[in-house]
Amino acid sequence: MSFVTIDNIFQSYGPRPILERVSTSVDEGEFISIVGASGCGKSTFLRLLLAEEQPTRGEIRIDGNPPAREPGIERGVVFQRYSVFPHMTVMDNVLAAESFGTRFGFLPRKARKGARDRAMATLDRIGLAHAADLYPTALSGGMQQRLAIGQALTATPRILLLDEPFGALDPGTRLQMHDFLMELREETGMTVFMVTHDLDEGFKLGDRVLVFDKPRWDPTDPDIIGATITYDFDARNGGIPFQTIKEETHVLHPA
Amino acid sequence: MRLINQKPGRVLALFLAILPFLAVLLAYKMGSDARLAVNPSDKLLPAISTIVDTAERLFTQPDRRSGRILLWHDTAISLQRLALGTGIAALGGLAFGLAIGLLPHARSTLSGFVSVASMVPPLAILPILFIVFGLGETSKVMLIVIGIMPFLIRDLSQRVLDIPHEQIIKAQTLGASTGVIALRVALPQLMPNLIQSVRLSLGPAWLFLIAAEAIASDLGLGYRIFLVRRYLAMDVILTYVIWITLLAFVIDWALKQTARKAFPWSGEAL
Numbered sequence: 001m002s003f004v005t006i007d008n009i010f011q012s013y014g015p016r017p018i019l020e021r022v023s024t025s026v027d028e029g030e031f032i033s034i035v036g037a038s039g040c041g042k043s044t045f046l047r048l049l050l051a052e053e054q055p056t057r058g059e060i061r062i063d064g065n066p067p068a069r070e071p072g073i074e075r076g077v078v079f080q081r082y083s084v085f086p087h088m089t090v091m092d093n094v095l096a097a098e099s100f101g102t103r104f105g106f107l108p109r110k111a112r113k114g115a116r117d118r119a120m121a122t123l124d125r126i127g128l129a130h131a132a133d134l135y136p137t138a139l140s141g142g143m144q145q146r147l148a149i150g151q152a153l154t155a156t157p158r159i160l161l162l163d164e165p166f167g168a169l170d171p172g173t174r175l176q177m178h179d180f181l182m183e184l185r186e187e188t189g190m191t192v193f194m195v196t197h198d199l200d201e202g203f204k205l206g207d208r209v210l211v212f213d214k215p216r217w218d219p220t221d222p223d224i225i226g227a228t229i230t231y232d233f234d235a236r237n238g239g240i241p242f243q244t245i246k247e248e249t250h251v252l253h254p255a
Numbered sequence: 256m257r258l259i260n261q262k263p264g265r266v267l268a269l270f271l272a273i274l275p276f277l278a279v280l281l282a283y284k285m286g287s288d289a290r291l292a293v294n295p296s297d298k299l300l301p302a303i304s305t306i307v308d309t310a311e312r313l314f315t316q317p318d319r320r321s322g323r324i325l326l327w328h329d330t331a332i333s334l335q336r337l338a339l340g341t342g343i344a345a346l347g348g349l350a351f352g353l354a355i356g357l358l359p360h361a362r363s364t365l366s367g368f369v370s371v372a373s374m375v376p377p378l379a380i381l382p383i384l385f386i387v388f389g390l391g392e393t394s395k396v397m398l399i400v401i402g403i404m405p406f407l408i409r410d411l412s413q414r415v416l417d418i419p420h421e422q423i424i425k426a427q428t429l430g431a432s433t434g435v436i437a438l439r440v441a442l443p444q445l446m447p448n449l450i451q452s453v454r455l456s457l458g459p460a461w462l463f464l465i466a467a468e469a470i471a472s473d474l475g476l477g478y479r480i481f482l483v484r485r486y487l488a489m490d491v492i493l494t495y496v497i498w499i500t501l502l503a504f505v506i507d508w509a510l511k512q513t514a515r516k517a518f519p520w521s522g523e524a525l
Binding site for chain 2: 104
């Protein structure tokens with residue numbers, strides 16, 4: 001049973017089609033990497049998944065629910081930048097995942113203690129417990145993204161959307177973030193969509209890699225054709241699934 | 256070494272900062288001395304010692320007719336008008352700025368109107384204010400409000416629009432309603448900008464205050480200046496001008512410190 005159903009999506013801005021005939025389905029717990037050249041509509045696709053925009057045609061359903069008309073708690077998101085609130089401390093940023101759902105955005109006094117304990121546990125988990133009282137500007141880029149991911153996961157969304165989350169990080173930090181994300185995924189079994197333009201990253205982290213591109217190229221008017229999913233790779237086992245030898249080969253391995 | 260790379264040391268920097276003040280003082284003293292040498296009873300440029308004497312009298316001695324120290328009463332009533340005017344304008348600016356910045360319907364309705372309204376010269380409608388609100392406190396406070404609120408609304412709504420869209424989306428994915436986004440995301444990030452904008456509009460606010468007091472009032476710093484102008488009392492006028500400047504400077508400094516203390520996350524941009 002597919003968890004996220006994307007059914008024949010078209011999206012155009014004015015006369016210019018961006019996406020055409022995008023259909024796929026995703027199982028619960030799958031990690032989907034989305035790659036493609038700049039301007040091929042992968043960010044548009046993410047905005048549609050986020051329900052920030054409505055598709056011109058077609059619909060996206062999560063767990064069979066009616067298509068969303070605006071972003072909500074079903075979806076969690078981490079952008080490349082500006083994903084945490086600069087005017088709140090690290091602790092308050094995590095607490096926001098609980099307090100923003102209330103009527104006025106503040107937790108009632110009774111609930112505050114428990115929420116702080118849970119937030120502290122989250123901060124411990126993402127390695128930011130020592131920075132609980134700092135403001136995000138005092139954090140490094142990697143720490144800010146960890147905070148953003150922790151904040152998004154605290155709200156327990158059905159799907160997590162990542163828009164080039166590690167695009168602004170240096171290579172070493174990026175590798176650490178990969179490990180961090182893999183561990184979190186093991187723990188939560190979250191369904192993740194990640195837009196990236198780093199192919200290695202896409203194949204390393206994803207179970208599937210969706211490639212967005214134009215299926216045809218009109219030489220007289222290249223903009224007349226929108227992009228769609230041109231490849232849907234199975235990226236498990238380093239991109240070569242089903243290649244492992246199943247039977248006993250009785251070859252002696254040196255100890 | 257290029258001029259753009261030559262930096263003054265600490266002592267020199269301090270001296271350079273004081274230099275223009277000294278220059279103005281010196282120029283005034285030379286002009287005053289020259290005029291007083293020709294005519295000892297000259298009123299246009301009184302000696303600095305005369306101004307100091309006058310200032311001492313104004314700050315400490317009660318008025319002979321009313322028995323009150325007028326300068327303090329003038330100051331109190333002027334500051335009250337200024338605080339009311341800028342306070343109301345700030346609240347209005349905040350409310351309308353948030354609405355225009357966050358709500359597309361409010362933006363479509365109001366942003367055009369506010370840009371046109373901000374072009375109306377406030378002093379030109381001062382007579383209307385006097386006719387409508389009478390000569391009392393209301394018209395003076397209203398002049399300040401009308402004078403600076405359009406600027407505050409435009410500035411603050413733009414600041415709301417400058418909040419990265421990602422943050423607004425993120426807040427929605429955490430379940431925030433429009434009200435919560437306004438209260439917990441937009442408003443706190445707007446507060447440092449509010450203080451900054453109020454600091455910028457205090458100059459015009461003083462202008463409108465003094466203009467209103469000069470035309471119709473019986474107490475106030477602006478009223479006093481324009482009253483004693485009839486007697487060519489330059490010593491009183493200069494004392495008041497220096498006093499107003501000092502007040503404006505202290506208010507500006509206090510707002511700056513408040514912003515720095517209250518919003519540590521906003522950085523050194525202020």
